Amino acid sequence: MSCFEEEGSWSLSFAGAGFLSLYHVGVIHCLRQRAPRLLRGASRFYGSSSGALIAVSIVSGMSVDLCCSRILAMVKRVEQLSLGVFQPSFMPVETVRQGLQDSLPADIHILASQRLGISLTHWPNGENFIVTNFATRDEVIEALVCTIFLPFYCGTIPPTFRGKRYINGTLSNNIPFADSPSTITVSPFHGTADICPQSSSASTHELNVFNANFQISTENFFLGISSLMPSSPEVVADSCRQGYLDALRFLERRGLTEEPVLWSFVSKEPPAPADGTPGAAHDRGLSLNWAVPNVLVKDVPDFEQLSPELEAALKKACTRAPSTWASFCRSGPGRALTYLLLPCTLPFEYVYVQSRRLVAWLPDMPADLWWMQDLLRSLALEVYSRTKDPLLRLVR
Numbered sequence: 001m002s003c004f005e006e007e008g009s010w011s012l013s014f015a016g017a018g019f020l021s022l023y024h025v026g027v028i029h030c031l032r033q034r035a036p037r038l039l040r041g042a043s044r045f046y047g048s049s050s051g052a053l054i055a056v057s058i059v060s061g062m063s064v065d066l067c068c069s070r071i072l073a074m075v076k077r078v079e080q081l082s083l084g085v086f087q088p089s090f091m092p093v094e095t096v097r098q099g100l101q102d103s104l105p106a107d108i109h110i111l112a113s114q115r116l117g118i119s120l121t122h123w124p125n126g127e128n129f130i131v132t133n134f135a136t137r138d139e140v141i142e143a144l145v146c147t148i149f150l151p152f153y154c155g156t157i158p159p160t161f162r163g164k165r166y167i168n169g170t171l172s173n174n175i176p177f178a179d180s181p182s183t184i185t186v187s188p189f190h191g192t193a194d195i196c197p198q199s200s201s202a203s204t205h206e207l208n209v210f211n212a213n214f215q216i217s218t219e220n221f222f223l224g225i226s227s228l229m230p231s232s233p234e235v236v237a238d239s240c241r242q243g244y245l246d247a248l249r250f251l252e253r254r255g256l257t258e259e260p261v262l263w264s265f266v267s268k269e270p271p272a273p274a275d276g277t278p279g280a281a282h283d284r285g286l287s288l289n290w291a292v293p294n295v296l297v298k299d300v301p302d303f304e305q306l307s308p309e310l311e312a313a314l315k316k317a318c319t320r321a322p323s324t325w326a327s328f329c330r331s332g333p334g335r336a337l338t339y340l341l342l343p344c345t346l347p348f349e350y351v352y353v354q355s356r357r358l359v360a361w362l363p364d365m366p367a368d369l370w371w372m373q374d375l376l377r378s379l380a381l382e383v384y385s386r387t388k389d390p391l392l393r394l395v396r
Contacts, residue, residue, distance in 0.1 A: 007041035011117075012058075013177055015187035015212060016049030016170035018227030019075055022236055023188035024054040025067045026243025027195055029310045032064075034248065035256050038184070046130070046176035046183075048119035048169030052147045053096070056140065059116050060108055065313040070099055072237065072317035075230045080329070082338050085153075085229050088346075088353045093145060093154045100141045109134040118143045119169030119176045123158045124375065128172035128211075131161070153228065157368050165371065174210040186247075188239060189223055190215040195250045197242060198294040237314045241297045244307060252292045265300060266293045 014024050031038050039058065047055035057067055074095060081087035105111070113133050120129045120143065134140045139161070146159050146166035158165040169176075175193065177183045187193035191206070192213040205216040214220055230236050251257045297303070304311040320326060328334040361368070 007037075008043040010038075010042055010182045010184060011044040011046060011177065011180070012038075012042050012055075012184045012186065013175050014045070014047040014051030014054050015175045015185070015189070015193065016047075016051050016168065017188045018050055019071070019230040019236060020188040020223065020227045020239050021050035021054055022068065022071050022240040023243035024051060024186055025064060025071070026240040026245075026310065027186050027247040028054065028058060029064045029307065030244040030247035030251070033307065033309075035251050038256070044115055044117050044132070046117035046119065047147075048174055048176065049148050049150075051175075051186075052116075052118045052144055052169065055116055055118075056104070056108070056112060056144060059112050060103075060105055062103065064310060065316070066103065068237075068240065068313040068317040070103070072233045072314075075233045075236050076320065078230055079232065082335075082342055088350045091353075091357075093149060093159075096148055097141065097145055100144060104137065104140065106137060108140050109137050112140055116140075117176055118147050119173045120146050120161065120166040121169055121172040123165040123167045126172055128169070129166070130173070130176055157372070160367075170210055172210065174212040176211075178211060187212065188227075188243065190217060190220050195243075195247050197246055198249075233318045237318055238297045240310070240314060241300070241303055244310060245295050245297065245300070249292050249294065253289050255289065260292070261306070262293050262295045265295050
């Protein structure tokens with residue numbers, strides 16, 4: 001356990017996860033509840049895309065109730081839309097920006113400087129940039145908006161940070177400093193992160209992309225779809241509970257908890273620890289106990305006994321509007337009526353949404369047009385330089 005003896009000698013890094021970022025909330029709540037020293041003594045919190053939003057929530061001291069309500073509110077919003085994330089009124093960047101404006105404290109730039117690391121991808125060369133210093137509160141918000149911006153999913157014109165264009169940090173560095181032995185990595189996808197779901201697949205093939213290792217399996221395939229197109233809030237809430245269980249497995253494997261808890265879900269008592277047994281190993285200076293079982297959400301009959309605060313926050317965030325109209329819209333006849341009226345309502349909705357976006361874009365229009373002009377010019381010069389010599393040889 002020498003890695004965690006001196007405070008400030010370790011960091012936490014959160015992978016981009018889209019709507020599955022609720023997994024990170026479960027991990028953070030478990031660490032805060034059962035090993036608060038890991039959060040209190042961490043030197044920095046890194047993140048890309050939605051992982052950066054979780055990292056800034058730790059720095060700002062945001063409650064688990066607020067985190068769950070923010071994420072599940074977006075999930076419920078997508079659930080209400082007839083076309084889901086393909087609906088014209090689905091505007092994730094605007095929703096996240098407004099949420100950050102409402103929830104971040106006024107001194108977040110002071111709290112985040114040297115404690116928060118946000119992974120950004122420079123556009124168009126694709127170079128990675130991790131920003132750790134912030135001069136103003138607006139800079140923190142701009143960096144977070146840039147790191148969640150996924151081209152074509154969130155829009156077509158990348159946002160700016162300090163005069164440069166940046167897009168989703170996942171595309172260049174999904175888990176910042178994942179190769180550092182002093183970094184605790186967290187990911188909702190099956191792979192090699194310190195805290196991640198344990199796959200039941202027999203596949204041993206891995207895909208190394210975006211500075212992260214992913215197991216090639218159908219489970220990861222469906223998780224990737226769910227991160228961009230979420231299902232019901234209840235299913236997304238289960239990812240939060242699984243994050244709590246996976247973080248607890250991480251703590252018990254490294255002996256960072258007072259007593260084993262996961263064994264109570266699979267047997268009456270854990271096996272007696274013994275050095276030199278197949279279940280014991282040493283990694284990164286830690287004594288690891290690989291015999292700790294992998295517990296899934298379905299194996300926990302009453303999650304409220306494990307974490308009452310987290311369960312209460314999830315149930316509250318999953319509650320739908322009790323109005324009669326909202327209940328009718330969620331019913332089968334209501335959904336059928338919505339789809340039948342879609343050819344009539346969709347054109348008006350599209351015009352209304354695009355009009356609002358155009359009005360909001362007017363202040364930034366000159367700068368964006370100049371940027372697009374420079375981009376097209378550089379692209380044309382690149383094409384010309386690559387085709388000039390072959391064309392000349394062809395003419396000769």
